[in-house]
Amino acid sequence: MYLIKDSRMAPKKMISDCAECVLSKDCIPSGISTDNLHRFVGIVSTNISYKAGDVLFEQNAKAQHLFVVKTGSFKTQTTTPHGIEHVNNFFLPGELIGLESASSGISCNTAIALEDGVACKINYQQLTKLRQEFPSLSDFAVKIYSAALALANEIQNNATIQCASSRLATFLVLYNRRLNAHGMQSLGLHLPMCREDIASHLGLAVETISRSFSKLITTGCIKKDGRRVQILNLEKLHDEANLPPRK
Amino acid sequence: MYLIKDSRMAPKKMISDCAECVLSKDCIPSGISTDNLHRFVGIVSTNISYKAGDVLFEQNAKAQHLFVVKTGSFKTQTTTPHGIEHVNNFFLPGELIGLESASSGISCNTAIALEDGVACKINYQQLTKLRQEFPSLSDFAVKIYSAALALANEIQNNATIQCASSRLATFLVLYNRRLNAHGMQSLGLHLPMCREDIASHLGLAVETISRSFSKLITTGCIKKDGRRVQILNLEKLHDEANLPPRK
DNA sequence: CGCCTTATTGATCTACCTCAAAGTCTGTGG
DNA sequence: CCACAGACTTTGAGGTAGATCAATAAGGCG
Numbered sequence A, B: 001m002y003l004i005k006d007s008r009m010a011p012k013k014m015i016s017d018c019a020e021c022v023l024s025k026d027c028i029p030s031g032i033s034t035d036n037l038h039r040f041v042g043i044v045s046t047n048i049s050y051k052a053g054d055v056l057f058e059q060n061a062k063a064q065h066l067f068v069v070k071t072g073s074f075k076t077q078t079t080t081p082h083g084i085e086h087v088n089n090f091f092l093p094g095e096l097i098g099l100e101s102a103s104s105g106i107s108c109n110t111a112i113a114l115e116d117g118v119a120c121k122i123n124y125q126q127l128t129k130l131r132q133e134f135p136s137l138s139d140f141a142v143k144i145y146s147a148a149l150a151l152a153n154e155i156q157n158n159a160t161i162q163c164a165s166s167r168l169a170t171f172l173v174l175y176n177r178r179l180n181a182h183g184m185q186s187l188g189l190h191l192p193m194c195r196e197d198i199a200s201h202l203g204l205a206v207e208t209i210s211r212s213f214s215k216l217i218t219t220g221c222i223k224k225d226g227r228r229v230q231i232l233n234l235e236k237l238h239d240e241a242n243l244p245p246r247k
Numbered sequence C: 001c002g003c004c005t006t007a008t009t010g011a012t013c014t015a016c017c018t019c020a021a022a023g024t025c026t027g028t029g030g
Numbered sequence D: 001c002c003a004c005a006g007a008c009t010t011t012g013a014g015g016t017a018g019a020t021c022a023a024t025a026a027g028g029c030g
Helices: A035-041 A124-134 A135-159 A164-181 A194-204 A206-218 A234-241 B034-041 B124-133 B135-159 B164-180 B195-202 B206-218 B234-241
Strands: A045-051 A056-057 A066-072 A074-081 A085-091 A110-113 A117-123 A188-190 A222-225 A228-231 B044-051 B055-057 B064-071 B074-079 B083-092 B110-113 B117-123 B188-190 B222-225 B228-231
Touching: A035 A045, A056 A066, A066 A124, A085 A194, A085 B124, A085 B135, A117 A124, A124 A135, A124 A188, A124 B135, A135 A164, A135 A206, A135 B083, A135 B124, A135 B135, A164 A188, A164 A194, A164 A206, A164 A228, A164 A234, A206 A222, A222 B124, B034 B044, B034 B124, B055 B064, B064 B124, B083 B195, B110 B188, B124 B135, B135 B164, B135 B206, B164 B206, B164 B234, B195 B206, B206 B222
Parallel strands: none
Antiparallel strands: A045 A117, A056 A110, A066 A117, A074 A085, A074 A110, A188 A228, A222 A228, B044 B117, B055 B110, B064 B117, B074 B083, B074 B110, B188 B228, B222 B228
């Protein structure tokens, strides 16, 4: 898949060249012709390695970069003035982190690596300049942003569903769809985040997440082993996700 | 304020000219020089009147237009496959409706007028073409989109807060901030939506909204008369919005 | 004025939170 | 390779915030 070489070795040109990246068709380079790709490559720091727990950017700090997940996974979380944390979203390979801070210039949340992974880092200002030169980059931006907004809507809808197991079911359906969107087609998912992160994201208690998993297993929607989840019946999982309120 | 003439009269040129619009500095024209403004004016249907309950666009229908609220207010809502409705967001003067559907071309929710009002309608495709000609329009798009995404994050965070009165308090704080953002500075707000819409938006029961209002009145944060709410103590309302979970 | 929709208030019930404890996984060092 | 410590996860028992049901009150409109 990805050639992550020992750091003592000279980095392979191939790895840092966006032209060769498996994600390029879904990434910003898709908005630039091959001839001009070098212009983009010039403003990206490609393949930065992160260890689990590493911070990409901090809430309330100056936001300077957009990140593209290449391998691994990340989360963003907001801390309220009174110290309560809430996990906003999770990010999978091919997804962009930091979109919401582009205008204000201040990060509205903290981004943290959930596991060891690799991401590319793009400077906002330089990207803005490039966008003015290449109109197709602008199209790509609108496409990415409107998709992010549509996803945010779905996540928001899910957070207001009454039944806890429906929320978890919807979460799994969305997560599975996002995995599949970037070519990792399968009904088996590895959840890289801990139960507490899922609980925070869905606005439920950790214990309720556990019990909801048990319910989804009992009803034959899924089976699981720790963080490894297998969707047995996607149809049934959809039904469970759309239960009438308080059933 | 706005001159909404009797429909039997010839529409005043002034009204439909974006150059004269009080919102233009926050609207798409801000991304175009005065010399080129006519190009934009050519793709907008300005000042369309809506009556309370009128539908701007329907979920799952082909999405062709972006709307700018000029007066009045609107809501967007999603209907799940099993017929449960959820109010996604409310839209105030100066705000854009339909951003999330720009890429897919399919509306992911239904937009409805909450009261009599006026909005302008812009064709996506023509706007896309214009954006390629005017790079500053692209900057405006990114600015608008990232702000919308940041707001969606805040709304999502709010929906996962435990305490019902905290959710309502946060809702009022956000709503007030948005009203003020477009120059309607005041601590008195008129909520154009019914309690049921607020309840749906916050993921609570209508009765809980009523009781939460009562609590906010008892604690001296607000006073109210029907849908007319007056913020008495913004500091206290912030505190109420950030209560520790379950108390 | 009377009808109908919307809003509030009261009483009961329940899903989920909290607290508590046991069980499982992960990694580290002997 | 195994033993242990620590974090993570699950399961159990009881309490509570908010849902639901029910009834009254207040607007809105013909």
